Structure formats: C-alpha cells, structure tokens
Amino acid sequence: MPSDRKQFRDLAPPEEAHEAIASLDLEPGTEAIPLEEARGRVLAERVDAELDVPGFDRASVDGYALRAEDTFGADEADPARLELAGVVHAGERPDVEVEPGTCAEISTGAVVPPGADAVVMVERTDRVSRSETDSANGEPVSDREGEDVLVRTSLAPGDRIMFAGADVAAGERALGPGTELTAREVGLLSALGVSDVPVRERPKVAIISTGDELVRPGEELDSDAGEIYDVNSYTVATGVEEAGGVAELYPHAGDDYEEMERILTEAAAECDLVLSSGSTSASAVDVIYRVIEDSGELLLHGVAVKPGKPMLIGTVGDSAYVGLPGYPVSALTIFRTFVAPAIRQAAGLPEPRTATVAGEMAVEERYAEGRLRLMPVGLVEDESGETLVYPVDKGSGATTSLVEADGVVEVHPDTEYLAAGERVEVRLFSPDVRPPTVFGVGEDDPALSRLLDRLDRPRYLALGSREGLRRLRNGVPDVAVTSAPGEVGFDAEVLGTWTREWGLVVPSGNPDGVEGLGDLVDRDLRFVNRTSNSGLRTTLGNALADLAAERGVERHDLVEAIDGFDAGVRAHESPARRVLAGKADAGLGLRATAEALGAGFVPVGEEEVRVLGNPERTGKEGIERLREAISEATDLLDSLAGYGR
C-alpha cells in the first residue's frame, strides 16, 4: 500500500501550519477599478485630494448673500435694509456682485457671489416691495424700483458660508492605503471626483478537485460507475470569494502524473494560490506529492488537527499551494481555519470581528486522540435565550453536516472530556449565523417537511422517530416528531398530531397483484424496508405481530420469510424509488408518497404522527410558532393523499 501513509505520523502542530501558510507569498498586485465597483475592495495606495471640496465658497443655507458689515447692529426690532441685487442658484455662476448696501438671494449650495462675505438664512429676513410706505410717516420707504430685504440679525464675516477647501483641501491626505471601501469611503472618493480607484487585486485562487469519480453539477451522473457530484470545488470556491479572493475552477484532475502536473502547473502560472482537495484515493495523494516535489517545494505535510490531518502546504512553480482533505466538512473546516485568514490578509481585509458566541455544552463529549480537534457544532437556544452547543460530526463525508453545523469549537489536544453544561466558545461560520428558531429531530414525514417551509429558519434532522425521541429525552432539540405508537416514556408536550395512511408501494398498476402484508410472507417478493429508527417500521412490526397472532405463528417466523425485512433505507421515499427503479417488488411507504411518485399503493393501515415539545422550553417562541403552524395546516393535510387529523 502507499508509502505516504507513514509520512503522516509526524504531524505538525497547527501553529506550524499557520506559519507555513504565512510564509507563502500571496500578495497580489494593484489595479484601477471604476468607483462603482469599488465596494468591498481595499485601497492599494493613499488617495490625496486633488481639488478643494467644496471648490468654491458655498452657501450653507437658503437665504441672502451680503456684506456682514452692512448688518452690524441689526436685530429683530431694527432690521438692516438691503437692496436685492440678484439671485444665485446652486450650480450656476453668479452674475451679480454684492456692493455695499445690497444683497443677493442665494440657494443652499450656491456660489457666494463676489463682494459678499456672509449669508443670512431666509428665516431671519423679510422681503418688502420698494413701493411700500413706512408705517411711521406714510412716506414711500424707497424711491428705487424692485424689492428690498430686511435682515433681522447681525452677521459676522464667514457666517453660513462653507469656504472652499473647508471640507477637504487640495493636497490633503484623504484615505490611507489599506482602507476597505464601504459606502462612506466611496462617498469621500466621489466628493474628490475619483472615478478610478487604485485597489489591491483580489488574490486569485485556483481550485482543483482531484478524483476520477467527480462530476460537475448540471452534468449527467452515472451512479453505477461510482460517480458523485463535486462538492469541494464549489464549497471552497464560495469560501474563497467570502474571504475576498477570486476563485478559478480548474478541470478535475485524475491521479495520472502528467495530467496532474499539467493542471497544477497551469493553475500555478495563472493564480496566486493553488488549492487542491478530494484525493480520496491514496494514489492521487502520491501523485500530488511527486508533482509538488518536482515542480515546487513541500513545506509541510500532515497537521495535528481533526478533521484535516492530511493537509499539504508548499509551492508549485511561483504559486503557493495548499492541499485540503477530501471530505467536504473537513475541507471547509481546514480552509476556514488555515487558508481563509491568509486570503483575507492578502486581500487586505480584516478578520471578521464578532464571529464567536459562547454557549454551554448540551451533552458531554469525550476525546481520545492527542490532536487539536475542530469540532463542528450546532446551536440551539433554550427558553431563557442561553445558547446550547451540540456536536455535529458524522465523520463520514456527509454533506448534510455542512448545513447542520453552525460553527466550530476548538478542543485542545489535552482535553479528554467536555461535560454537559461546560462553557465553550463557538467560532461561527459567519458573523450572521444564529441558532434556528426551532430545532427538531425525528420522523421523515412529507406533511412536516411542508410545515417547515412555513417557519422562519427552522432546523430539522429527519433521523427517524426513535432517534428523535432519544434526543428529546436528552434535552437537546426543541421538538421530536414520532410516528411510533405508544407511550414515549418521558415528559413531553404534544404540540399537534395528524394521521397518515401507510402500506406497500408497488409498481404502477400493481402487476404482481399484491394484496397485503401476507403476500410479503407467502410470496417471493423483494421487499424494501425502512431503517429501525423509522416509526413506520415500528408500525409495520406491530402489524406483522397482529398477522402472526391471526395465523397463530411467531412474529419472528413471518419476518424471516420476508425478503429484505432486515435491511432498510433511511428516507421515506427511498423504498418507493427502489420499486420504481425495478430493484424491488414492494416497499414500505405512504399513500402520499406513492401518489406523488406515480406508483401503485396497497393500503395496510393508518398511523398517528405526533409532534412533541421539549417540556423545558414550552415558552420558546419557535415552538409556539410551530404549534400554530400545525393547527393552521388543514390545507396542507388536505393536499396530501391519505393524510388527516
């Protein structure tokens, strides 16, 4: 077997991995981009003002431009009277000069005309016709034509004027290098008339997934040949963009040396950083090793973290290189922990400030290995708003773990045990992550699945009735959903119930003429059962016990006679889909599923689905909203064949 397995025995501590990545040169260059596209970018160099803002002495209010000395001593009772000599609007060149004893109407933002050294706001003035007479003596107040302005306050030079350059003066440092451009910096650049902004280039990151079995989403998949859709390319590319980089997807590389070398070398020539992932076969790892050693330098291989042990750090050509593990959760966790900070730094972006939350462990957790563990966790809030933290680690390459976790708890290599109730700090996947409003575990049921669409940010793990009840008893979820009959054996509040018709899903038209459970026992039919966590399987078991009693035989003997009883598939549609694919003659399922998929259906019975609430959290808003949604779900139950209250 491959010799590289031994090479992981000397695992580097995580700090060394950080240092190795920091030693790689990711620094991108500089480019000029239009102001409209500058959001989120980082200034590559300082920007000095090349002009005064404002570029002229500017009126700060609507009113009249005047000579301050003409108003000395004026007040409410004894206004100064000035001849109105003209008007200046914003955006026009003044065609009036303010001589002593005169003024000009002026709009906010307009150029203060020559001669004026202050502006009075319109609220402190009155405008009078020159044909008005003086109220004291009946004489005309003026022998001139037109209008005058009475100014009822004294002004000092400079009042209500923003002088040229008062905001920003030509030659001033406006923004420093490294400034991230948000709305406000864009505003200042606009004011300075900067339309081409010198910014750091975003680091260009090549994404290469290795594995002959990978197919791009949207393309045809041949499952029988072991093909799977490529997850890491898109996940890591999105992570790269989130960190401020530009992701470039490259073709999948198989484990052929020439092909791998060609793709890695091409990617290295075009990008600042090359990321590979997904060497599920050991021989691909071997090939990558060889390519790195031939075309670059291997700085580090193997890091003492779980998940993610098989990380590679080095160079290919002139580019930095990091090899990520193959499982999606591992790849993304290692990417976020080690690579994203380096991309952000190269892009000039700060580490997100507030991406942690404190909570307490909802369950205990034990650790064996002496490695730093990056434990993916989910969050749930209790009734008081306290955050509870539970591990989410399928450890099996499951992509669902990606969305079932909210963040990561770093568990020190020396920690062997985390007690329930112990405080831990969770590094959130993003600062906006928050716990679901309601967290349920239990039966996979089509009505429930539609109900979830009516709730805001629910989380539901369809792990079956038995697992739902087990977890609810342990106090972690808000809700369990069960279709297994009988007492649950612990305190739980029923939030709502409905019924569903179950039976055998058969090919359309029921070509074998299946009539009921007896045929599974008596005839040579290939049957598809559900897994033992399924409430529906428990119901089937009870029905078979009834049949055994009827026939006067042991239930065990009936079960033994059914081809396929012991195995089982996890999800509610899977048996029906196997039947439709011709892989089985009958499957355990629901009338609703059979109708939805166009299969035949042989009814056997009806079972009750119960939604049970965590008795410690009856006041939690998300639980209350679920209760309401169930009580208002009559339309939804009516739309599903075989469903009722």
Next chain:
Amino acid sequence: MPSDRKQFRDLAPPEEAHEAIASLDLEPGTEAIPLEEARGRVLAERVDAELDVPGFDRASVDGYALRAEDTFGADEADPARLELAGVVHAGERPDVEVEPGTCAEISTGAVVPPGADAVVMVERTDRVSRSETDSANGEPVSDREGEDVLVRTSLAPGDRIMFAGADVAAGERALGPGTELTAREVGLLSALGVSDVPVRERPKVAIISTGDELVRPGEELDSDAGEIYDVNSYTVATGVEEAGGVAELYPHAGDDYEEMERILTEAAAECDLVLSSGSTSASAVDVIYRVIEDSGELLLHGVAVKPGKPMLIGTVGDSAYVGLPGYPVSALTIFRTFVAPAIRQAAGLPEPRTATVAGEMAVEERYAEGRLRLMPVGLVEDESGETLVYPVDKGSGATTSLVEADGVVEVHPDTEYLAAGERVEVRLFSPDVRPPTVFGVGEDDPALSRLLDRLDRPRYLALGSREGLRRLRNGVPDVAVTSAPGEVGFDAEVLGTWTREWGLVVPSGNPDGVEGLGDLVDRDLRFVNRTSNSGLRTTLGNALADLAAERGVERHDLVEAIDGFDAGVRAHESPARRVLAGKADAGLGLRATAEALGAGFVPVGEEEVRVLGNPERTGKEGIERLREAISEATDLLDSLAGYGR
C-alpha cells in the same frame, strides 16, 4: 419663499416612518441563477433532493470489500484468508463480483461491488502471495495463483459502507425557502447536482440625485459655476448593494417638473424602489412633492429625527419611493436607519447580528431639540481597551464626516444631556468597524501624512495645532501634533519631533522679487494666510513680532499692512495653490510644499513639529507603533525638502 417649509412642522415619529416603509411593497420576484453565482443569495423556494447522495453503496475507507460472514471470528491472531478477486477504484463500475471466500481491493469512495456487504480498512489486513508457505508446517498456503488477503478482524454487514441515500435521500427536503446561500449551502446544492438555483431577485433600487450643480466623478468640474461632484448617488448605491439590493444610477434630475417626472416615472417602471436625494434647493423639493402627488401617493413627509428631518415616503407609479435628505452624512444615516432594513428584508437577508458596541462618552454632549437624534460618533480605545465615544458632527454637509464617524448613537428626544463617562450603545456602520489603532488631531504636515501610511488603520484629523492641543487636553485623542512653539501648558509625552523650513510660497521664478516678510508689509502684495488653528500661522505671528521689534513698531501695525493676513485657509497646500492659480502673490507655506508643486519659495525660518502622546495612554500599542515609526522615519524626512531632525 417655498410653502413646503411649513409642512415639516408636523414631524412624524420615527416609528411611523418605519411603518410607512414597511407598508410599501418591495418584494422582488424569483430567478434561477448558476450555482457559481449563488453566494449571498437567498433561496426563493425549498429544494428537495432529486437523487440519493451517495448514489451507490460507497466504501468509506481504502481496503477490501468482502462478505462479512466470511470474517466471523477472525482476529489478529487468527485472520480470515480471502482470495483477492479484483480491484475497484473510485469512479469506475465494478467488474468483479465478491463470491464467498473472496474479496476485492477497494478505494475510498468506490462502488461496493455486488456480493460484498462490508469493507475492511487496509490497516487491519495483510496481503500475501499464494506462493508463500505456512510458517507452521512449511506447506504452500495456497495452491491457487495470485494473492490472498489476511483479514485480522471480524466485520458486521454494513461496516465501512455509506449506503446509497444515507447522506441525503431522493425526496428529502434539503434546504428551506429563505435560506441564505453561503459556502456550506452551496456545498449541499453541489452534492445534489443542482446547477440552477431558484433565488429571490435582489430588489432593484433606482438612485436619483437632484440638483443642477451635480457632476459625476470622472467628469470635468466647473467650480466657479458652483458645480460639485455627486456624492449621494455613489454612497447610497453602495449602501444599497451592502444591503443586498441592486443599485441603478439614473441621470441627475434638475428642478424642472417635466424632467423630474420623466426620470422618476421611468425609474419607477424599472425598479422596486426609487430613492432620491440631494434637493439642496427648496424648489426641487417642491417639484418632487408635485410629481409624487401627481404620479403616486405621499404617505409621509418629515420625520422627527436629526439629521434627516426632510424625509419623504410614498409611491411613484407601481414603485415604492423614499426621498433622502441632501447632505451626504444625513442621507446615509437615514438610508441606513430606515431604508436598508427594508431592502434587506425584501432581499430575504437577516439584519446583521452584532453591529453594536458599548462604550462611554469621552465628552459631555447637550441637546436642545425634542427630536430623536442619530448622532454620528467616532470611537477611540483607551489603554485598557475601553471604548470611548465622541460626537462627529460637522453638521455642514462635510463629506469628511462620512469617514470620521464609526457609527451612530441614538439619543432619545427627551435626553437633554449625556455626561462624560456615560455608557452609550453605538450602532456600527458595519459589523467589521473597529476603532483606529491610533487617533490623532493636529497640524497638517506632509511628513506626518506620509508617516500615517506606515501605520495600520490610523485616524488623523488635520484640524491644526491649536485644535489638536485643545482636544488632547480634553483627553479624547491618543496624539496631538503641533508646530506652535512654546509650552503646551499640560502634561503630554513627546513621542517624536522633526523640523521643517517655512516661508513664503511665490510664483515660480519669484517674478515679484519677494525677499521676505518685510515685502508683505511694505509692498502691495496679495497674501494668503493659514487659519488661526494652524501652528504655522502662530510661527508667522512670532516672526512678525520680531520684525516689529526690529523696526521699533507695533506688531499690530505690521499685520494691518498685510493684505490678506486676517483671512486664512485650513490646509497646508492651499496658500501655494492660490498663488499658483494667480489668485495671490505670496502664501504662507513650506519649502516642501513649494517644491512639490513647482512654486517658488522665499525661506523665512524653521519650526519644530512635535508629536505629543496622551499621558493616560502611553502603553497603548498604536502610540508605541507611532513612536517607532517616527524614530525610523529618517528616509522619509530626507525625501522632503527642508525637513530634518
């Protein structure tokens, strides 16, 4: 004057403005986008799995696929021996069937071949040639050709196999409507082969700035005609994009009814929301009123907040409409407070979680008006890491306020007074905002300005030596920079000093033959001074006092004789630029400035620039970094004409 002024007397409370905006229908439609572009978007509908993941029974480890029953009872000492019948790699269709007593080599991720029901990891096996002999009896262990595998453990059916659909089963609900798509959701969609993702359209927001004086950045500016660069269009557009909308910039609208109606109506037809801003002239507001009333509905005008009183909310055609105030800081504050939440909601994005920080007021602040005040504030950290909060409100349309503030404190209408030391909550402009590493106020100096480029996230307000000293005495900034001679009159630590040569900046070649300060007094020269906050002006005053003493006259008489002494410009390059523009014959300035701008220079003297540290914060890292940067700045001082230690 315009009648609308009265209409703002009945100001609506802020809650009514929120409700009015909430009543507008911004809901965009649905579109399908490629998975590669899905980052940050929001699912418009639920996504169910249309296939099983994995699509086949998949080996979880490198090893051998076998029949579990063939290993029953096997252990380290007594391995089961199986004939190696073939090999299955990832991504290929098995061409081997595992018969009893045989096994097939298998790679992680490969299809478990027919007949096998378990996989043993390679570490628990040994491979032996069939020509090997049994160590016990010396006989050949096998009479067959090829290799055998020794399995040193017992396996149960299903071991190390991930069954088809175990991760996600066809028909399962994968992601709910309203889910924001980050790296992990993109990963799950990839696994499901979803290449076109149904997402909510981003709300389309029209941006219209009103005002005849506005010019787009990059175009020619005629300052003498009162033109200014348009700030609000770009600031608000960036804010719209930050909130998850799509900003569409429309041409500037003047205050002509037909033009305004045409642009507003066109924008309303094309967008979900129309935002206008910048009606600096009252008549433009009048026109907008009339257009809204003719083509839509005005729901609310005038809100009891400061800044931002003149907000309009209504509809134009089928689109929502909000009119923002004209000053950039006011427009952005009102946008963020009232409009951005509505855009985020329409886009389906959550409110940012942690965009607040608590701090204490660094200074006292008094309030007169009974309006909610959205006070822009800056942040500075003291030595212990406590956040201090100080108001930033030039209240004059200054665009520099945009970048000098870090967030907003909401001050209740009934609050008349905030004491220094009082706790306040700051709503940050974005969750990533953090206080500058070092905050300085003081003299506008070219060497300092370049020094700042060498620091990480500094903030410096070039308000002059006098203002710097005043603020440092009040304890707000970390640092003051002064070029005024003499004692500062309070405790402050000198972090570093340098000298600069000052004098008179004259046109290139010094055509008037200016020889010194005496010429300003004795000849008819137009002089440009700096403002009284400038340390350089103080130095000039001292030099004139010396000249007066020399001549045996009063200093006052000399000053009176200088044309332009009393007025002054704020920034260090401004006098030189006025001279170069032919608007003056001599300006107060530095040799470095004159050389940089290609002007002539008449030296008068040398002054010392002192960088003074807040004595309460001598241990602060940012201050220490500045001290180091000054001591290492010899290259920088050498590069500036007239500078030295």
